[in-house]
Amino acid sequence: MSRSREESALISRLEAVMGEFSQRGAGLVQPVRSVVPLQKHGGFLGLMPAYLAHEDILCTKMVAFYQREQGSSLPTTQATVLLFDPVSGVVSAVMDGEVITARRTAAVSAISAKLLMPRHAEILCLLGSGHQAVSHYEVFTQAFTFKEVRVWSRSKERAEEFARAAGGPVTVCPSVKEAVEGADVIVTATNASEPLLFGKWVKSGAHVAAVGACRPDWRELDDDLMRDAVVYVDSREGAAAESGDVILSGAEVFAELGEMINGSMPAQRDKTTVFKSLGMGIQDAVSAKLVYDKWKSQQ
Numbered sequence: 001m002s003r004s005r006e007e008s009a010l011i012s013r014l015e016a017v018m019g020e021f022s023q024r025g026a027g028l029v030q031p032v033r034s035v036v037p038l039q040k041h042g043g044f045l046g047l048m049p050a051y052l053a054h055e056d057i058l059c060t061k062m063v064a065f066y067q068r069e070q071g072s073s074l075p076t077t078q079a080t081v082l083l084f085d086p087v088s089g090v091v092s093a094v095m096d097g098e099v100i101t102a103r104r105t106a107a108v109s110a111i112s113a114k115l116l117m118p119r120h121a122e123i124l125c126l127l128g129s130g131h132q133a134v135s136h137y138e139v140f141t142q143a144f145t146f147k148e149v150r151v152w153s154r155s156k157e158r159a160e161e162f163a164r165a166a167g168g169p170v171t172v173c174p175s176v177k178e179a180v181e182g183a184d185v186i187v188t189a190t191n192a193s194e195p196l197l198f199g200k201w202v203k204s205g206a207h208v209a210a211v212g213a214c215r216p217d218w219r220e221l222d223d224d225l226m227r228d229a230v231v232y233v234d235s236r237e238g239a240a241a242e243s244g245d246v247i248l249s250g251a252e253v254f255a256e257l258g259e260m261i262n263g264s265m266p267a268q269r270d271k272t273t274v275f276k277s278l279g280m281g282i283q284d285a286v287s288a289k290l291v292y293d294k295w296k297s298q299q
């Protein structure tokens with residue numbers, strides 16, 4: 001299967017499961033991520049189990065994420081995914097979760113952009129130049145056509161490396177402000193714990209896919225942006241427990257991504273929108289199953 005067909009298959013599986021999740025039916029079990037703080041080391045270990053009864057997928061991901069010192073060579077996010085045979089409880093596969101995490105997160109953001117970005121979006125802006133920025137670049141430029149792609153990173157060298165490695169032209173911007181001004185779609189994929197994207201810089205009607213700041217006291221977006229935008233989340237319970245951008249701004253969550261997908265809430269494409277992504281076990285479960293089924297078919 002070609003990369004773009006794999007990406008489309010992943011996107012349609014994610015759309016289906018997110019839509020189903022937002023109906024809160026009995027066929028889908030996914031508690032809010034439980035997180036063990038590793039205060040001594042500036043890190044967290046998250047446990048993300050999920051059971052999808054219709055497809056009989058039982059899965060859990062364990063993800064460790066850290067706020068590293070600038071210049072550290074250690075990865076900030078590491079994950080392992082376990083798939084089980086739900087009949088017996090036997091583990092059927094242990095998978096590295098890095099690629100799964102990177103690609104499913106970008107694919108979910110692309111679903112939000114498909115529904116919420118301005119109709120004739122021309123400029124994509126990426127804040128951050130790490131793993132998520134790379135996967136978002138790849139998925140977004142495959143799924144949509146932009147006239148310009150911009151990147152900002154707190155390390156100019158890293159941003160330049162990112163631009164060199166990208167499969168097409170990317171403009172390196174010297175500041176967040178210059179990167180985001182006039183952008184139609186903005187992806188925030190940083191390890192910041194203080195706001196770096198300010199509403200006053202964001203074009204009216206733009207769509208922001210906010211991927212970082214996955215702790216209740218971490219921020220990427222300022223209060224103005226959170227309060228002025230229509231806010232969508234992957235899970236209301238997850239956002240209420242884990243999103244500093246939602247909790248500390250006091251912003252109202254308008255809808256879940258899945259509610260837009262299943263038609264129970266509208267996509268307010270003409271307004272400035274934020275999709276606050278935190279990541280969900282069901283996303284890992286359907287992604288891991290796609291990988292496993294492909295591997296099985298090749299045995």
Ligand SMILES: NC(=O)C1=CN([C@@H]2O[C@H](COP(=O)(O)OP(=O)(O)OC[C@H]3O[C@@H](n4cnc5c(N)ncnc54)[C@H](O)[C@@H]3O)[C@@H](O)[C@H]2O)C=CC1
Nearest residue numbers: 076077128129130131132189190191192212213277278279
């Ligand atoms: N929503 C979701 O489903 C997921 C979210 N994440 C989150 O996405 C974010 C990015 O993850 P990765 O790309 O894997 O990390 P990474 O370490 O590969 O890249 C992080 C980027 O953030 C930048 N950065 C670090 N501290 C910063 C600061 N204080 N201000 C501005 N920029 C800063 C780095 O220079 C780098 O460009 C993390 O917060 C991670 O926890 C990760 C996986 C899934």
Ligand SMILES: O=C([O-])C1=[NH+]CCC1
Nearest residue numbers: 063065214278279280
């Ligand atoms: O969903 C995920 O894997 C993560 N969300 C925040 C850090 C890792």
